[in-house]
Amino acid sequence: xQRNGDHWVLRIADDGVGMDTAKKHNPTAHxxxxxxxxxxxxxxxxxxRGRPGRGTVVEIRVPIEKEPAP
Numbered sequence: 001x002q003r004n005g006d007h008w009v010l011r012i013a014d015d016g017v018g019m020d021t022a023k024k025h026n027p028t029a030h031x032x033x034x035x036x037x038x039x040x041x042x043x044x045x046x047x048x049r050g051r052p053g054r055g056t057v058v059e060i061r062v063p064i065e066k067e068p069a070p
Contacts, residue, residue, distance in 0.1 A: 006064050007044075013057040019050040035060065 001010045032048065035058070039046040044062030 003064070004061075007061045008064055010060045011057065012059075013055060015055040018052045018054045018056050019048075032058075 001008060003009075036046040039060045039062060042062040044060060047059045048056065049059075050056035
């Protein structure tokens with residue numbers, strides 16, 4: 001997790017079996033769908049990249065809430 005300008009960026013990467021992001025996945029698995037919906041609810045973006053045998057990268061960018069003026 002790091003701050004990048006006016007956004008928080010969460011990047012999770014592994015070098016595991018990877019996944020084919022073009023392939024349809026189990027419709028009863030709600031983990032990735034929930035992550036995408038939560039990121040969008042916060043005004044952010046969600047991306048996932050992966051290649052079979054090369055690992056997967058999940059990245060979420062959400063704007064940092066500004067402090068209200070006193």
